[in-house]
Amino acid sequence: MLLFETLLQSLLVPDCKATLTRSDDGHPAFQLSTGGTVILEPSTVMFDDAEPEDAPGVVDLGPALRRIHDFLARFPIRVEDSGIVAVFTLHAPTDKPLWSDEGLRATVRQQSSKGEQTFAGSEAKDLLLIDRATLARDDWRALLDAFDERTAEWAGALECVFPEHAALVRPVPVAPTVEATLPPDEGWDDYAASLGIDDPEALAARVARHAEAAYARFPSVRDHYEATYGLKLPRGLAYLSALFAALGELPEDPPEHYIACQPGRSRSHAWTDSALGMRLSGLSEWFLPDALQRKTKDAARLHDEDQVPPGAEGPLDPRLDMRYRRDAPQFVTFLSGNSDGKHWGFWYDSPDHFPVIASNYARDSAETWLAEEPEIADFLRATFDDALRESLEHLDDDGESEENLRFYRNQLRALRVIQAHLDALDTFDAEQPPEDEPLCPWPRTERNPVGSPRLALRPDTGPVPDKVPGFSFLHSEDPDTDTLKTYIAEARRELAEGRPAYAHALGLYLHWCDDDALRDEAGSLLLHAYEALGFRPFAAILKVHLLHRDLASVGVFED
Known part of the structure; x- marks a missing residue:
């Protein structure tokens, strides 16, 4: 109860101290150094x-303090769980x-051991354990009972439990609607009419036309992708393609856009860049006309001859x-941003499983x-939501210049346009037969190798030692080359004994380190780990990446 x-102590006047005790009736209580008991x-x-x-x-917290x-x-x-x-x-x-005013926060630490x-x-740093609204709920006892039931179930699924689960109520983010959260825009109705998005039924019909085309094209894109990569492609990519196609048909660019854009891909980029800071790239371009027939550039054009x-x-x-040079073989790009x-x-x-989303x-x-969201629509x-929140914060900042304020007001209009199209797309998508796209069920590691996310490892692949940078809180700097060579030798011994997790x-x-002094040894280690795991598509990607890692550009298709 140290945290309590x-x-x-923070609730008392500075010269008053409290000592925890119990009342005669068994209620929690504390004696004050200034006299009396609460x-x-x-x-x-x-x-x-x-004395209050x-x-x-x-006094301010009242009964909430007992809760x-x-x-x-x-x-x-x-x-x-299973000896752990x-x-x-x-x-x-x-x-x-x-x-x-938000509620009660704490850093939650999880420490595991076996023998x-x-x-x-x-750890989950500064986690919101209980928000103020939850403390005031009428069903408080039911919330505690539900928490106890959840923690009792941890014993059967410890590999899926993380410090974040220690919050009393895991908040479910509610997507704000434009109408509910954006400040009034007196000219919006006329502006929406000029774009042809003022009639929801007409907009839904126009978006549905693009969505039908994208969803109809998806099977051929999926087949081409599976033949090229040997990986599974989520149907959400068709949803994304439909959004860009519909935005590209709008009659004009976003407000005060820095260049004039032609209808189609260029205009769709203008809208998504202005609102969300993203544009078509990689896999999302495969839905464009003739994209599956594109030829790649000759290697001599992107390497020095x-x-x-x-x-x-x-x-x-x-x-x-x-x-990109340091992208993992397990990462396949489908969008680009606008910085860094x-x-x-x-x-x-x-x-063998469908992917999640990363950046x-x-x-x-x-x-x-x-x-946090594994599917494209979410x-x-x-x-x-993030872009909307950021714009509103800047507009509320009294220190913003007029130029910046104009930029964020224009972004809000672009966000309204995006929102209208997302609403129409959601309606269309909800009417489509669901796809069975199972994610990988393996538990993720508590920590991650620096450069990559937490890994989902098959349970029979062995442990990952703390010495792998990122797998220990003690990691502060990258090991030197000689130390890494020692680690590589250890990982190879584990690999030879049928435990590839360390090598992976x-x-x-x-x-990710991309150390030229270890290029051959590092590439060979990861390649053999993938082969031992049966991850042949990743191994194939790694081979071509290692061969061409010094390319001058990541754009390999002919224009």
């Missing part, structure tokens, strides 16, 4: 010979207040398209991060 004591009954706070002026924060006490009393939580013991503990937040072996821990690697002459492999080489793509945990800033850290909504994680880290 810390909270309690009893936290379920529905009221009783001051027994104590000494505990102003307690906080009862929730925090459940920690630490100890879970045992995990302990979840609460600690004071580091960058945000323990208690605020005398301790595994790398993980005297530096084309032996065996790499001739047309480039299409799997190199939009494959940002690109979004599918992250495959297994060639990467190629000209920044080049690390790959998973999106991902686009979340991107919309270390190989991904080394691929």
Whole structure:
């Protein structure tokens, strides 16, 4: 209850201290150093010979303080599953207040062990455990009971439990609607009419026409993709293609766009770039006319002519398209951003399962991060929400210049247009037969190799040691070349004994490091890990990437 004591002390006047105790009736209570006792009954706070002026924060919280006490009393939580013991503990937040108008925050740490072996821990920093609205709910007891039921189930699924699960209620984000959250726009009705999106039925019909074409084209795109990559393609890519196609048909560019765009791909880019900071790239271009018949450039055009690697002459492999130098073989791009080489793509945990969505800033850290939304429609909504939130924050900033304010007002109009098209697309998509697109079921590691997301590893592939950078909280800098060579030798021994997880994680880290001194050894390690795992499509991508890693451009198709 150390965290509760810390909270309690913050609710008292500076010269007053509290000592936790129990009342005669068994209720939590605390004695004040200034005299008297405060009893936290379920529905009221009783001051027994104590002065309320000494505990102003307690008065403000009232019965909610008892609720906080009862929730925090459940920690630490100890879970045992198949010989592994995990302990979840609460600690004071580091960058945000323990208690605020938002609610109660804490850093949640998860430490696991098996016998005398301790595994790398993980944490959720400054997690919102209970928001104020939840503390005031009439069904408080039911919420606690539901939390207890959830934690009891952790023992049977510990590999799927993370520190974030320690929140009392895991909030479900509600996508804000334009009408509900945007400030009034007096000229919107006329502007919408000028674009032809003022009539919802007419807009729905126009969007449906593009969606029908994209969804009809999807089987041929999917077949071409599977033949090229050997991977599974989600139907959500057709949803994305339909959005761009419909936006490209609008009669004009976004407000005050910096260049005049022609209808079609150029205009669709103008709208998505203005609103969301994204544009067609990689796989999303496969829905364009004749895209599946495109030829790739000759290797000599993107390599210096005297530096084309032996065996790499001739047309480039299409799997190199939009494959940045430090992209993992498990990442396939389908969108580009507007700064620092940002690109979004599918992250495959297994060639036999459908992917999730990830992003990467190629000209920044080049690390790959998973999106919270695994499907494209939800991902686009979340991107919309983020852009909307950012625009509103800037418009509320009194320090913004008039030029910036005009930019964000224009972005809000572009977001309204995007929202209208997403609504129409959602209606169309809801009427389509559902696709069976199972994600990889394997548990993700608690930590991740630097440069890649947390890995979904098949349970029989062995452990990943803490020494792999990113798998320990102690990691602060990259190991030197000699140390990495030692790790590679260890991983190879594990690989030879049928435990490829170490080689997989270390190989991904080394691929991201892109150290010329280890290029051959790193590439060979990851290649052999993929082969041992049966991940032949990833191995094939890695081979062509290693052969052409020094390309001057990631655009490999003829214009």
